[in-house]
Amino acid sequence: MELHQNETRQLSFHGEGAKLFGIYIVNILLTMVTLGIYYPWAKAALLKYMYEESEFEGSRFTFHGTGKEMFKGFIKAIGIFIGLYGILFLAALSRNFTITMLGVAVFYIGLLILVPIAIHGALRYRTSRSSWRGIHFGYRGDRKEFLNMFIVGSLITIFTFGIYGAWFVIEIRKYIFKNLRFGNITFSYEGEGSAFFWMNFKGYLLTVITFGIYFFWWAKELFAYYVDNIRMYQGETRLTFRSTATAGGYFKLIIVNLLIIVLSLGLATPWAIVRAMQFVFNHIHIDGPLDVNAITQTEADYTDATGEDLADMIDIGLV
Amino acid sequence: MQHFSARYHDGRRSIAHDATLTLRPDHWLIHYQDPSGELTSARWTLPGIVTDENFSDLFIFRYGSFPQQTIECKDRQLPAALTQHYPDRVFFKKGISRLFKLSNTAIAGMAVLVVALLGVAYWYGLPLLASAVASRVPVSAEVEMGDTMYENLLHGYDVDSTLTVKVNDFARSIDFKTRYPIRVTVVREKDANAFALPGGNIVVFDGILRKMKTKEELAALLAHEVSHVHYRHSLRNVLRSLGGYLFLSILLNDINGIVTVLADNSNALANLTYSRELETEADQKAMAIFQSEGLNIKGFVDLFTMLKGEHGDMTNLKLLSTHPLTEDRLRAAEAAVKGQRNVKEDAGLERKWEDIERGYHGDE
Numbered sequence: 185m186e187l188h189q190n191e192t193r194q195l196s197f198h199g200e201g202a203k204l205f206g207i208y209i210v211n212i213l214l215t216m217v218t219l220g221i222y223y224p225w226a227k228a229a230l231l232k233y234m235y236e237e238s239e240f241e242g243s244r245f246t247f248h249g250t251g252k253e254m255f256k257g258f259i260k261a262i263g264i265f266i267g268l269y270g271i272l273f274l275a276a277l278s279r280n281f282t283i284t285m286l287g288v289a290v291f292y293i294g295l296l297i298l299v300p301i302a303i304h305g306a307l308r309y310r311t312s313r314s315s316w317r318g319i320h321f322g323y324r325g326d327r328k329e330f331l332n333m334f335i336v337g338s339l340i341t342i343f344t345f346g347i348y349g350a351w352f353v354i355e356i357r358k359y360i361f362k363n364l365r366f367g368n369i370t371f372s373y374e375g376e377g378s379a380f381f382w383m384n385f386k387g388y389l390l391t392v393i394t395f396g397i398y399f400f401w402w403a404k405e406l407f408a409y410y411v412d413n414i415r416m417y418q419g420e421t422r423l424t425f426r427s428t429a430t431a432g433g434y435f436k437l438i439i440v441n442l443l444i445i446v447l448s449l450g451l452a453t454p455w456a457i458v459r460a461m462q463f464v465f466n467h468i469h470i471d472g473p474l475d476v477n478a479i480t481q482t483e484a485d486y487t488d489a490t491g492e493d494l495a496d497m498i499d500i501g502l503v
Numbered sequence: 504m505q506h507f508s509a510r511y512h513d514g515r516r517s518i519a520h521d522a523t524l525t526l527r528p529d530h531w532l533i534h535y536q537d538p539s540g541e542l543t544s545a546r547w548t549l550p551g552i553v554t555d556e557n558f559s560d561l562f563i564f565r566y567g568s569f570p571q572q573t574i575e576c577k578d579r580q581l582p583a584a585l586t587q588h589y590p591d592r593v594f595f596k597k598g599i600s601r602l603f604k605l606s607n608t609a610i611a612g613m614a615v616l617v618v619a620l621l622g623v624a625y626w627y628g629l630p631l632l633a634s635a636v637a638s639r640v641p642v643s644a645e646v647e648m649g650d651t652m653y654e655n656l657l658h659g660y661d662v663d664s665t666l667t668v669k670v671n672d673f674a675r676s677i678d679f680k681t682r683y684p685i686r687v688t689v690v691r692e693k694d695a696n697a698f699a700l701p702g703g704n705i706v707v708f709d710g711i712l713r714k715m716k717t718k719e720e721l722a723a724l725l726a727h728e729v730s731h732v733h734y735r736h737s738l739r740n741v742l743r744s745l746g747g748y749l750f751l752s753i754l755l756n757d758i759n760g761i762v763t764v765l766a767d768n769s770n771a772l773a774n775l776t777y778s779r780e781l782e783t784e785a786d787q788k789a790m791a792i793f794q795s796e797g798l799n800i801k802g803f804v805d806l807f808t809m810l811k812g813e814h815g816d817m818t819n820l821k822l823l824s825t826h827p828l829t830e831d832r833l834r835a836a837e838a839a840v841k842g843q844r845n846v847k848e849d850a851g852l853e854r855k856w857e858d859i860e861r862g863y864h865g866d867e
Contacts, residue, residue: 203558206610213617216624233558243510243519244575246555246563277647279654317519318512318573367517451614477538479517481570 191473192426195465199237201455207233208454224258225251238465240316241476249313257309268294300334301327307360312483316366322483325363333359350384351377361414367479368418375413383409400431400438407434411468418479423472429463437463505588507578511535511545514570524574526588533574545572554594564594625747633742637735642682642702645738649702652741653688656700660690663709666862670707673718673855674725679792681733687725695810699728701738714809718856719793719802726789733788736781786832790839797847803836 211226228251235247268291275287304327311321337352354377361373387402411427441456511522511533522535531547547566555563562581565571585594640648666689674687683703692708699705705728715721731737786803793800811833 202607202610205614207558209610209613209617213613213620216617216620229558232556236557236559236561244561277651279647279651317517318514318570319517320570477516477518481515484569 193470193474196239197237197461197465198239199458199461201458204454204458224254228254243317246315247313296335296338300331304330319367319479319481320483322365323363324365325359350381354380365483368482369479370417372415373413374415375409380409400435403434404429404431418474421473423470423474426469426471427467428469429467505584507576507581509574509576512573514572629743629746633739633746636742637739646702649700649704653700653704663689663691666709669859669862673859676852676855677722677796679729681729683732685729697724697728699731699737701741703732717802717805718852719799720806722798723802723806726792727785730785730788734784797845799846800840800843804840807833807836
């Protein structure tokens, strides 16, 4: 087994800008023509495409979610949002200071509760609908536990004027990775709040001092901190993730993508997305002796897609 | 009997088996070697086979309940063979996903169509929708909404309360023939500008008052703004700009934008522009008010001439953009003057006007 010493694996992305452009165009057209009702199907199409162009060890990933499943979630999410905005709007119309403030409070408390519910729901749904070689991903987090953690963390972050935010982000990552499954493979996240805080502190300060030039180094460090702290476990075997992204690489990615998007008035965005995906996949290495044939199915089916669309509405990007 | 090479996943472990797929009349047979080297087979009966919708040239089929077995096949002959073997069964639905496999020309055509549709929706669809919605909003709700906007908006201005009282007094002497409660606020701004909010609030800059010579000019300005209120032009515009923001934020997938719209929209009001049709409509209604009140329509001619002079030498085109003054409007007013018969001199209104004039000359 000494052959495994320097084993490393990578994901690869095979998507093409032209194909992605076609999908975007059809999606926008149908979403417009149906006054938005097509949105969940549009999203399913996009995810299916992105997954099936992602390859690991010669096999592509699959997204099993359907527009129909997400449509139910979409309707629920819209209902919840109309309710929240309705309260805010009516309160503002009352022109009574107390009622307005009450309305604003209900709105923000509602959002504070919705965000973790959305993250949890989206994780459950998205992972359960993702597979590779027929083996499904899964998320075993507990909603109540996550909700408590999230609300407490948010409040501390607010009361420490954002300083606790660094610890909070790490705590969330730890929780999510701890509960992430890929068949019988488990994960963990080994980052630390204080290191993350100082990295951001330094990054922010140097970015300001260097008039933004340091930003690319900061972005590189953040990416590396995310990736390098991910661990994957197959039985007794521990696998590590490693980032090879450089500040120069980030610079090229961001500047060229900006040019692509701006010069095409946004029309060439799919090509920029493909470049970004390739960059991310090309700069993540999974080191260690992974037995890609021995992952066994463990996760159950889960079909409630409400979280997925709630996450969209609050603009939480997953993946 | 046709055979296809495929990859098979049993749904329990992550092994990718190289397999052979054989199409039988009522089932598929999948042969592969298991890890110990023994030849194994899986049997898929037709009703349980599901085709995966996908965008590439890989054909994927699943079978059974969770966890499903999967086969992936790259052979392009497969679809034809399937139709030949199972003429009654459709494996590849002619669904929307077919659209994604169209030629580049078709995609480019669709892109042009999307851009055109977006343009049409933004420039034609939104105004239509806005006026349809506007006509269904009850007056009380409109007044309430307008008043809320007014309160938000007024923070940015310095109100001249003496002039406000006087101009309101002036406005009350004219019957504008509208259900809306007309309330005027004079603010200290040197631009020659005025605008109307939904529901009856009218904001007049003292800069425009100072340049007026006659009571008819003020009456013309007020009648014009009241007409915007009366025909719900401002509500239509608010809805339109709200719709515009909504449209853009949905397009850019930024739902947060909606919050910003609700918060900031009232501030954008001062910069709203009316279309030429709406301006003409407001002028016509305003002149009709003058007719029935016996006020001299020459007030409009003077007002427009004064504003025209203003913009001739001003670099600030703010009012020009709010009220696009055209020669046509001036000429329409001149024509209306000729048609007017019943001009009465209203001494009460004249006194109120003189009072306003004294008011702003007083603090100069």
